[in-house]
Amino acid sequence: MTDSTHSPFCDSLQPVAQILDCPGWHVWCCSPIYDADGRVHVLFSRWRDTFGDWLRSSEIAHAVADSPEEPYTVTGTVLSGRGGDFWDADTIHNPTIQKVGERYALFYIGNNLAEAEKNHAHHASTQRIGLAVADSPEGPWTRISDEAPLLDVSKNPSDWDSYLTTNPALLQHPDGKLWLYYKAWDRHNDDLRKMGLAVAEKLEGPYNRYEMNPVVDFSSIDAQVEDAYVWFEQGCFHMLMRDMGVIHPHVGLYLRSEDGIQWSEPQLGYEQSTVYFGGEVQRFERPQILMKNGKADYLFCALMNSESSNAAVLKIGEWS
Numbered sequence: 601m602t603d604s605t606h607s608p609f610c611d612s613l614q615p616v617a618q619i620l621d622c623p624g625w626h627v628w629c630c631s632p633i634y635d636a637d638g639r640v641h642v643l644f645s646r647w648r649d650t651f652g653d654w655l656r657s658s659e660i661a662h663a664v665a666d667s668p669e670e671p672y673t674v675t676g677t678v679l680s681g682r683g684g685d686f687w688d689a690d691t692i693h694n695p696t697i698q699k700v701g702e703r704y705a706l707f708y709i710g711n712n713l714a715e716a717e718k719n720h721a722h723h724a725s726t727q728r729i730g731l732a733v734a735d736s737p738e739g740p741w742t743r744i745s746d747e748a749p750l751l752d753v754s755k756n757p758s759d760w761d762s763y764l765t766t767n768p769a770l771l772q773h774p775d776g777k778l779w780l781y782y783k784a785w786d787r788h789n790d791d792l793r794k795m796g797l798a799v800a801e802k803l804e805g806p807y808n809r810y811e812m813n814p815v816v817d818f819s820s821i822d823a824q825v826e827d828a829y830v831w832f833e834q835g836c837f838h839m840l841m842r843d844m845g846v847i848h849p850h851v852g853l854y855l856r857s858e859d860g861i862q863w864s865e866p867q868l869g870y871e872q873s874t875v876y877f878g879g880e881v882q883r884f885e886r887p888q889i890l891m892k893n894g895k896a897d898y899l900f901c902a903l904m905n906s907e908s909s910n911a912a913v914l915k916i917g918e919w920s
Contacts, residue, residue, distance in 0.1 A: 607854035607867035609840070612917035613899060615876035616669050620644060620911045626651055628658075628902045630911040631696045632668070632890040633704070633737055640665050640890065641737035642672060642900070643695040643706060644911065651909065655723050657681075658693040660708060662738055668890060668898045668913060678739045679708065679732060687712055687749050688730055696829070696888060697737060698770050700778070700803050706732045706741055707750075707768035707780075727764040728752055729782060733803070744804050751782060751798055751807050760786040760814055761796055771830045771837070771860065773799075779860060780807050781830050781839075784814070792817075793824040793844065797861070815861055818846060827886045830860070833895055834920045840869045840899075842885040848872070852887055852901075873903055876914060880905070884912070 620627045620642070629645040642665075647658040659680040663672040681690045688710020696707050711726040719725070728749035732741035744750065754762040761784030769781040778800045785793050794814035798807035816825050816839070823845030830839045837857040846853055846866050854869030873884040883904040890898040896916045903912040 605867055607869055608919040609838070609854050609896075609916070610852075610868045610870055612919035613870055613876070614915045614917060616898070616913040616915050618877060618903060618910055618912050619665075619672050620663060620674070621908070622646060622674060622910070624648060626654065626909045627911055628654065628909055629693060629695055629886050629888075630900045630902060631888040632898065632900050633697050633699065634890065634892060635737060638667070640668050640672075641697075642911070643678065643697045643737070645693045645695060647691075651904070654693060655691055655711075656713060658691040660692050660695045660706070664738070668915075675738065679706070679741050681710065685712070685715075686710075687726070687728055688743075688745075689714065691727075694767055696768055696770065698772065700770075700772065703733045703735065703803070704737050705770065705803055706734070707770055708732065709766045709768070710749075724764055724785070727766050729765045729768045729780075731803070731805075750805055751780065753784070754809075758788055760784055760789060760794060761809075763787040767795075767827055769828045769830045771832060773860070774832060777801060778803060778807075779830075781815070781828055783825060783828070786819075790819050792819045792822070793826060794819070795825045795828055810861070812861070816855070816863055818844075818866075821846065829887050829889055831889060831891065831896060832860075836920070838896075838920075839863060840887045840889065842887065850881055850884055852884075870899065870901070870914070873901075873912065877903070877912060883909075889916075 665672040689712040694709040729751040730745035767783035771779040795816035796813035797810040826842040828841040837860040839855040852869035853866040886902040
């Protein structure tokens, strides 16, 4: 199944810098966007204490720079857990931002740990996808998915996506519809993570599941999906994701599609962090792309070392 050769996308990448070293914080999930003045805004997850505490106390913060390769200034928290009985009471994580029409759309995941504990369930069991909107990437952000998640789990316990919905990836389809790719953990069948698709006519939803889900499924080789980013460029659909068992756990995968549903066999999407930044092999995950005039411009990835985590920026050259 696997084509382990470098994709043209991978061959185009050039390292730029490591960013968002925030003493006392772990940094993850860095999603960038240009504003009308050419500045770069990054929405990212952050939390204190151990790396595993993202499951209990992550929040989304904002940083800004004059260009992708210049120093970033962190301005503060923009979205955090609401507490109480809300579905997103605790961890707020997995930010991904796009401009849709005149508004900025911030997709994220949240959870409710008290609900999981009440049901004697794994902490991940309450992870769901939500949406907040703003007139500026700096906020303020208003939750659209207030009383309930934007994309809940299937109510049929035997379905592949009845356990959780995470890793939102929005594609603004050329036909005007909004395609939301998402990860689910198929705990009730083969215990593997796969990717599905839900489609909406408008940003606020409803998002209706594609009837032939999942659309990316590596269960035939006992591998999984994680952290996909999907975009449309040069008349074709493209997907970049973290590898979970196809080539190597510290690299990325690249897939291509003519219709956004039937995807190619995976190729190498990006190398291990050592190829770009030296040092020891580190976790190099959660790829997010900075788009400019309909083209992939820079790649942002979360980067973890033995003591902390931050973000890495790579320039995307000519490739498509």
